[in-house]
Amino acid sequence: MTKSKTKEIVNKKAKFEYQFLNEFEAGVMLVGTEVKALRAGNANLKDAYCHFKNDALWIKSMYIGEYTHGNINNHETRRDRKLLLRKSELKKLNRGVKEKGLTIVPYKIYFSERGFIKIQIVLAQGKKSYDKRSSIKDKDLKRDADRAMRVK
Numbered sequence: 001m002t003k004s005k006t007k008e009i010v011n012k013k014a015k016f017e018y019q020f021l022n023e024f025e026a027g028v029m030l031v032g033t034e035v036k037a038l039r040a041g042n043a044n045l046k047d048a049y050c051h052f053k054n055d056a057l058w059i060k061s062m063y064i065g066e067y068t069h070g071n072i073n074n075h076e077t078r079r080d081r082k083l084l085l086r087k088s089e090l091k092k093l094n095r096g097v098k099e100k101g102l103t104i105v106p107y108k109i110y111f112s113e114r115g116f117i118k119i120q121i122v123l124a125q126g127k128k129s130y131d132k133r134s135s136i137k138d139k140d141l142k143r144d145a146d147r148a149m150r151v152k
Contacts, residue, residue: 007038009109011045016135018105018124024093026057026119027084033067033075038117040067043109050083050104050121052094057083059106059119083119096123 030038037043042065050059058080066074085093096102108120127135 007041007111009038009041009043009045011048011105011107013046014105014107014122014124016132017127018103018122019127019131020107020122020124021102022092022096022123023107024085024089024121024123026121028059028117028119029082029084030064030117031075033070033073034064035117036070037064037067037075038109039111042067045106045109048106050106052097055090055094057085057090057093057104057121059083062106083121093121093123 044063046063048059048062050057052058059082060080061078062081063078064075065077093104097104103124103126105122105124106119107122110118110120112118
C-alpha cells in the first residue's frame, strides 16, 4: 500500500526575510478539530511567531481554519499552541534569543512518517535590505537559467 503525498504548509516569506542558522523539529499540542483541519491543508504560517513563556516555547498567531464538519466545540483559529521540544533544544533556542538577539521563526508544518504533526522552527537572523536584493537577483538568475534549459 503506498502512502498519499502529505500536505506541507510553508512560510515562503521567511526564507526571504531571514537568514536561517539552526533548524529544529518540534511537536505541537493540538485539539482534534485542528488536526483534521491541518489534514485538509487549511492553515497558514504567515503571521506566526514563537516566544518563550515560563520556560516553554509557544507559537502565537498561527492560523488553523475551522474544521468544516466540526460542531460547536470547534477550535479557535488563532489560539496560542505549545511546542514540544527537548530541554537541550529549548536551552539552545533561549540562549540564541536572549544573548545573540536572534529570532525563532516557524517555517514549515508537515506530517511525520508516523502521522504526527511537526513544525520546523528555525533560529534565524534578520536580513538587511542589500541581502534581500541579492536573494532576488539569485532567484531571477536561476529562473532565467531554468527557462534557457527548458527551451533547448
